Amino acid sequence: GRIHHHRFVVKSSSYTRLCSTKKILTVNGKFPGPTLTASRGDRLIIQFHNKAKYNITLHWHGVRQPRNPWSDGAEYVNQCPIRPGEKFTYNVQLTTEEGTMWWHAHSGWARATVHGMIIVYPKPGTSYPFPKPYAEVPIILGEWWKKNVMDIPGNANKTGGEPILSDAYTINGQPGDLYPCSKQETFRMNVKHGERYLLRIVSAVMDENVFFSVAQHKLTLVGTDGFYTQPFQTDYIMITPGQSMDVLLEADQQSSHLYYMAARAYSSAFGAGFDKTTTTGILQYGRASDHSSSPIFPRLPPYNSTQASTEFSRRLRSLASREHPIDVPLKVDTHLFFTVSVNLIDCRGNSCKGPFGKRFSASLNNVSFVQPSVDILQAYYHHIRGVFEGNFPRNPPVKFDYTGKNLPDNLLTPDFGTRALVLEYNASVELILQGTNVLASDNHPIHLHGYGFYVVGWGFGNFDPEKDPLGYNLVDPPQETTVGIPNNGWVAIRFRADNPGVWFMHCHLERHQSWGMSTIIVVRNGDTAQTRLLPPPHDLPSC
Ligand code: C2O
Numbered sequence: 001g002r003i004h005h006h007r008f009v010v011k012s013s014s015y016t017r018l019c020s021t022k023k024i025l026t027v028n029g030k031f032p033g034p035t036l037t038a039s040r041g042d043r044l045i046i047q048f049h050n051k052a053k054y055n056i057t058l059h060w061h062g063v064r065q066p067r068n069p070w071s072d073g074a075e076y077v078n079q080c081p082i083r084p085g086e087k088f089t090y091n092v093q094l095t096t097e098e099g100t101m102w103w104h105a106h107s108g109w110a111r112a113t114v115h116g117m118i119i120v121y122p123k124p125g126t127s128y129p130f131p132k133p134y135a136e137v138p139i140i141l142g143e144w145w146k147k148n149v150m151d152i153p154g155n156a157n158k159t160g161g162e163p164i165l166s167d168a169y170t171i172n173g174q175p176g177d178l179y180p181c182s183k184q185e186t187f188r189m190n191v192k193h194g195e196r197y198l199l200r201i202v203s204a205v206m207d208e209n210v211f212f213s214v215a216q217h218k219l220t221l222v223g224t225d226g227f228y229t230q231p232f233q234t235d236y237i238m239i240t241p242g243q244s245m246d247v248l249l250e251a252d253q254q255s256s257h258l259y260y261m262a263a264r265a266y267s268s269a270f271g272a273g274f275d276k277t278t279t280t281g282i283l284q285y286g287r288a289s290d291h292s293s294s295p296i297f298p299r300l301p302p303y304n305s306t307q308a309s310t311e312f313s314r315r316l317r318s319l320a321s322r323e324h325p326i327d328v329p330l331k332v333d334t335h336l337f338f339t340v341s342v343n344l345i346d347c348r349g350n351s352c353k354g355p356f357g358k359r360f361s362a363s364l365n366n367v368s369f370v371q372p373s374v375d376i377l378q379a380y381y382h383h384i385r386g387v388f389e390g391n392f393p394r395n396p397p398v399k400f401d402y403t404g405k406n407l408p409d410n411l412l413t414p415d416f417g418t419r420a421l422v423l424e425y426n427a428s429v430e431l432i433l434q435g436t437n438v439l440a441s442d443n444h445p446i447h448l449h450g451y452g453f454y455v456v457g458w459g460f461g462n463f464d465p466e467k468d469p470l471g472y473n474l475v476d477p478p479q480e481t482t483v484g485i486p487n488n489g490w491v492a493i494r495f496r497a498d499n500p501g502v503w504f505m506h507c508h509l510e511r512h513q514s515w516g517m518s519t520i521i522v523v524r525n526g527d528t529a530q531t532r533l534l535p536p537p538h539d540l541p542s543c
């Protein structure tokens, strides 16, 4: 493979959106940040220089980073923060991934503006498993706050309530013409009649799943999270924070019209406040001046349509072809079961605006993740004691009716700790992620670093260990790096623990991650040199 060198300077830059100008964190002054392109098997060397006044780390979301968690970038998990003025070189080896991924800051809420796309093309001499598109169009979905995003988690922490809602969703950094002062800069996609386009869609949205659709144009899904899928036609997609989707679009409609592409929230969480606004871009045939009428609006599913969400997800299948085979473990030797809950804890001092005068928290298996003061990878590698414990529970502390109405009160309060789940090298793992109704149910997009896993099954209510495995798809389950747990439901994922290291796993809803809905998975070294963790780089920052 080739080696691509890049310089990423994080700094504060002025941007104007929604009628006001503010400073945001950017990479090289760009928002959204620069797109990285490479071919399968290439290496990205990114020299990172922090010229902002905040601690920042960068994560290469969806990249496997074989044996090299040193470049995975989760703050206090894989590395100490890169402090203002400091530098660090990320060494990102691409291996099995092919398609669309992204990079983002992994410090506080910085990823709201510090993010960009990673495009991995097929190896030279090979091609897409679908008809060659005429052109490719990157589409990053995001959220915009008028306030400084870096203050949001801290402010929420002070009150104990929910973090403030965003002021707009965005398409390629633009809110679109349904928002004030946004008409001129609305994202426009120019197409040629009769041609085929590949939309590379990434959700950098912070706090909601979204539906996305293009008026009157059928979409054909061909990939998710850097893995090819069996193509299927659909009017809309449902995409969670963290996910990416590749879709083909045929420009075969009347060229005299303008067409909106639009995204808005899919939220089934009862009672939760969320941003109900809609972001738009415009698809146009030829030049804009040829059109006078207003754009046609797409039929987006209603914001709470779990039916639309599940109908879409149900159709996802791995391509599972000879060129793109899958390797789902058929036998499992390590069974894990994690409950995924939002919790409440007592307020310490100050005013508290959460429900019942308490404050929000969140947990996996009733353990709420506490960020250590030295990164876990370093502690693991150098056997530094007292940073984390290797005893994250493999099952919930008590069995209960996870999705029922009257849940035991004591589960409302989680335990706190920095606990890692330790897996043997090459273990064949099945992990059930069980949503709960402990405080309220929600869709949780769970992301695992360092792995692409197979989604072999999912459903609503409590997972039934007798019946549900009978319905697993072990033939062509979709491969993903972020999976949405249905509201009050479960997901079963499988993977082989063949990437040694320290890997973060967390809900990609930023507010839930801030509340501790995270854990660490440590995968031990294998016996051979090729199955061991690589040594740390020389310029690793210290804490
Ligand atoms: Cu996209 Cu740990 O993150």
Ligand code: CU
Binding pocket: 442, 443, 444, 445, 507, 508, 509, 512, 513, 517
């Ligand atoms: Cu969540």
